Amino acid sequence: MDDDLRERVERAAEVHALANAVEYGSDAQTGAVIGPLMGENPDFREHGDEVPGVVGGVVARVNDLSAAERRDRLAEIAPDRLEEIESE
Secondary structure: OOHHHHHHHHHHHHHHHHHHHHHHOOOOOHHHHHHHHHHHOHHHHHHOOOHHHHHHHHHHHHHOOOHHHHHHHHHHHOHHHHHHHHHO
């Protein structure tokens, strides 16, 4: 996996991890992040053996944040996703 792809995986994984944590009010779960991530980004699939390691690191960083920090970060990088979660 090249650096560009790794960055794309990390950015997408961060959005999914933050959304998972905010939506359920708990720590993000790697499995809950990988499924949608791979579904929305078919080009990640050929790197399926490497993606979980990248996602695991992102999920760990997200889980180190407080609930308020998670919400604030999601508002910063994906405000539409936060609005979607809050409207449910």
